[in-house]
Amino acid sequence: MIAWTEEQEAFKDVVRRFVDAEIVPNLEQLEHGDLPPYDTMRKLYDTFGMKEMMKARYERIIAKDSEGAGSERKATTGGGDMMAMQCILISEICRYCPGIVTALGVSTGLTAGAIIARGTRAQKEKWVLPLLTLEKIGAWAITEPGSGSDAFGSMRSTAKRDGDGGYILNGTKTFITNGPYADTIVFICKLDDGSTEPQDRKILSFVLDKDTPGLTRSKPLRKMGLHSSPTGELSLQDVHASADQLIGESEDAYGRSGAKETFGTERSGVVAMCLGIVDRCLELCVSYAKERVQFGKPIGEFQLIQLKLAKMEVARMNIQNLLFRLIELTNAGTGMSFAEASACKLYAAQATMEVTIEAVQLFGGNGYMAEYQVEQLCRDAKVIQIYAGTDELQITAIAKGLLRG
């Protein structure tokens, strides 16, 4: 793949039309007010017929299950076309509102994804379809106040067997996307059987409904950017979960690898987000460089400004090419190694941060003002170096891949 196809370009155009009509006019409220993104997400799904597509996807998942072939995780070829369309949707929305994509990705990608990957058929039937169609909003909770990068090592949340086939859950989760509003929560914790040392305990994950007794949720936390994606804290005090809420209905179903797979898909989606942010910054900067006159000429005529623009274009090309490779690999059914996905995420996140901060610089004082949008993209971009694995953790994963064996 060396360029978007005619159909993909056509989809880009209609998504852009939707963004112009439905997101741009509400941007102020989404980014500076308290307008949760969920109605916009649902409108997006209605507009582009995504609900029907998700229903069809759900039926394929269930059909595969009936064949006994396991789950969607099995490598399948094709699918590149669908992935390309998904990337276009993500990047076009991120030109204005990376927060919406985060909220959407966590709900349909991480939360539904975790249940699709390891859940039993009954669990999929109960929770997956409403999540995929956005009828219900999902949250995926692994991070805790004392455990982030070292997600499993420092994890304090526990599940204890209640002696009746069920479990008692305790713990606090923080920075949880959609936490304040989610209907369905995937809660990841360690099995405390009273004898195993914390570092050797099994990782379990449970699906909880928002009204579960003992579960409390904070209001959205105030943060640097990504205001259109509500982030909150969840705390569980002696929450009772029955065995059919344990993903896979087996203490060995999820484990560390289940969460790791989730990290992998997260990393690739982020590259598409980066493309949108960089693309928009470049567009804004080129037009500003032509219009803004200082010392009697447009600032685009100064070489120092040209350097910024040229570097932004290089970043845009590189990120787009990474995305094309991701699509090709998906189509071939091979996917990316964990180390390569990490490399993509690391590069894209750093390049995007550099582009957005330089965009603020290129706009001067206007760049610091909300009206010109680059400051928002800059604040939003920063989170990409932090969530879905910090830059430092990506570096560690790449190096591990290189030094292995």
Add this chain to the structure above:
Amino acid sequence: MKILVCLKQVPHKDARLEIGSDGTWIKEDGIKFEINDYDNYALEEALRLKDAGEAEVVVATIGPDRVTQSLRTALGMGADRAIHVWDDSLANADSLGIAKVLAAVAKEENFDVVFCGLMSDDSNYAMVGPMLAQLLDIPHVTAVVKTDFENGAVKVEKELEGGTLEVSQVPLPCLLAVQTGINEVRYASLKGIMQAKKKPLDKKALSDIGLDGAAVAPKLSIEKIYTPPKGEGANLLSGSADEIATQMVGKIKELGLL
């Protein structure tokens, strides 16, 4: 019912336009294009007929290779098939030339209704529709703001000056040149766009429809296009909205207009 929708691809409304080196048209390289806005409404009107019952919607356009993307969009929105006509001799075609090509396309099949936009966003002639109707020898209505199809005829409302409406009853086949705002244009769905690749898109040369360069040679040529020079005497008011309003009333009184 068989419906033809004539589409034109025009420069995107957000494109930065620069005049080309020969001064007779804009520079087309590097800018984005889109479906002419009026034509979107025409297409939507046709698709609504399709949604309401049995109708085949065919879209046709004339233009270089880039126009196929607009045809894909139209197919993604729900049109059944597309026809793309091009010949280098059409590069400078005038309205009559375009109407002749579309007439030749339309004559290959028996369309009950031909929809087009009232005019194009880029050249504003508003002539292709009426000329095409003339060449096909069918009745037409321009500036259509409402249609009501029943028993082989259509009741059409047309917009006149100052918001007055004119109602007429037109037998089929006919041509309707649609005004913007007549309906709410749908978005192509993701599934629709993914299926568009599989729908037929016929590429035709002039010879395929019984024409040649001479038959469509332009009778009208553009001498030059230019941006009008900045005028004198404009009075720019500044301040808050309230202040500007006060100044404006003062100015109007000063000029004795009030």
